[in-house]
Amino acid sequence: MNDALPSGTDLQSGAFVLGEVIGRGGSGFTYLARDTVLHRTVAIKEFFPPGSSRIGVQVQSPAPIEYSKERAAFVQEARSLARFAHPHIVHVFAVWEENETAYLVTEFLDGRNLQDIVEARGALSQNEALQLIAPVCEATEAVHRGGLLHSDIKPQNIIRCYDGRVVLLDFGLTRPAVTGSYATTLLVPQNAAGTAGYAPLEQYSRVARTGTWSDVYALCATLWHLLSGNPPPDAPDRASGTPLPTLRSINPTVSAHLEHVLHSGLAMDALARPQTVRELWALLDPGASHFEQSQEGLPLAATPSSTRIAPPMPLNVSTRPSINDENAVGMLVVMSVILFVVFFLIMTQQF
Ligand SMILES: Nc1ncnc2c1ncn2[C@@H]1O[C@H](COP(=O)(O)OP(=O)(O)O)[C@@H](O)[C@H]1O
Numbered sequence: 001m002n003d004a005l006p007s008g009t010d011l012q013s014g015a016f017v018l019g020e021v022i023g024r025g026g027s028g029f030t031y032l033a034r035d036t037v038l039h040r041t042v043a044i045k046e047f048f049p050p051g052s053s054r055i056g057v058q059v060q061s062p063a064p065i066e067y068s069k070e071r072a073a074f075v076q077e078a079r080s081l082a083r084f085a086h087p088h089i090v091h092v093f094a095v096w097e098e099n100e101t102a103y104l105v106t107e108f109l110d111g112r113n114l115q116d117i118v119e120a121r122g123a124l125s126q127n128e129a130l131q132l133i134a135p136v137c138e139a140t141e142a143v144h145r146g147g148l149l150h151s152d153i154k155p156q157n158i159i160r161c162y163d164g165r166v167v168l169l170d171f172g173l174t175r176p177a178v179t180g181s182y183a184t185t186l187l188v189p190q191n192a193a194g195t196a197g198y199a200p201l202e203q204y205s206r207v208a209r210t211g212t213w214s215d216v217y218a219l220c221a222t223l224w225h226l227l228s229g230n231p232p233p234d235a236p237d238r239a240s241g242t243p244l245p246t247l248r249s250i251n252p253t254v255s256a257h258l259e260h261v262l263h264s265g266l267a268m269d270a271l272a273r274p275q276t277v278r279e280l281w282a283l284l285d286p287g288a289s290h291f292e293q294s295q296e297g298l299p300l301a302a303t304p305s306s307t308r309i310a311p312p313m314p315l316n317v318s319t320r321p322s323i324n325d326e327n328a329v330g331m332l333v334v335m336s337v338i339l340f341v342v343f344f345l346i347m348t349q350q351f
């Protein structure tokens, strides 16, 4: 952490004051910080990629042209995030350039990332892992609905807050999604591979068909890590013959059904995977009947209804009135006609 800015450093002429470093990822340092104008605690990510150095507070890079391109992409991360107001996607507050680098302010998530949780506790039970991945599926589906791919879903980029909220962060590799099925999408140039172990093979190629199925792979690799304590082998190693270990021998709470779903989500052939998060969730939902059957005889009880995980929102939320509403309207019309006829007959008999 030698290169991190010291606690007490002012940014934006004192509008923000940095505290301790709370994270270090591929793009830089994340600090706990104080917003002195709004009087709240925030997190500030500073762009400081590997190879950077510092003279005073100013950041220097050995490759200025690439650096300024990457810094522009970092600012783009803020714009990608700003499109969402979702309980399971980190909320962004501001972004600016200063000290020859850029800063991204987000809400402070008081908790731990899933990688740290697994490192401290070891592999999680099937129930716990599914409870954690459900909100991440919801968040990822919202990202896809917004026309983007996250491209770097992994335990380190997911925080479980102490109040139980689970939040997806790090939109640094987010890119526009090409709509359509695997078979019909255009070739999309790739700039960055994502993270080894979680990225599917298509993300390693300079030209490849990435799509919602690529984030499906990363979601399954993340779930695999939660259940086994480690990510699956890197996709290029798997392509050259390294097999997936048998998950159930590592973690006996994993049902045969879940292991089967993970194998299909981690298929090297993108077409063999569930193509969307919604399809994946339909297979993962622990409340679904296939799960209850496949868990027979296992130490893990079926998820009680009070802890049933809500499925991700449907892709097309219909705004049509329900069938019951339509029936009620029909009934009212018929009743009005009958009343009118009765009234008419009474009137014509009187006069
Ligand atoms: N808003 C936040 N609140 C709390 N911790 C955070 C926040 N954002 C990031 N972190 C921590 O910092 C780490 C790195 O942040 P991340 O956004 O993933 O940066 P990078 O792009 O460098 O990987 C995360 O794994 C997490 O532990």
Ligand SMILES: [Mg+2]
Binding pocket: 025, 026, 156, 157, 170
């Ligand atoms: Mg990260």
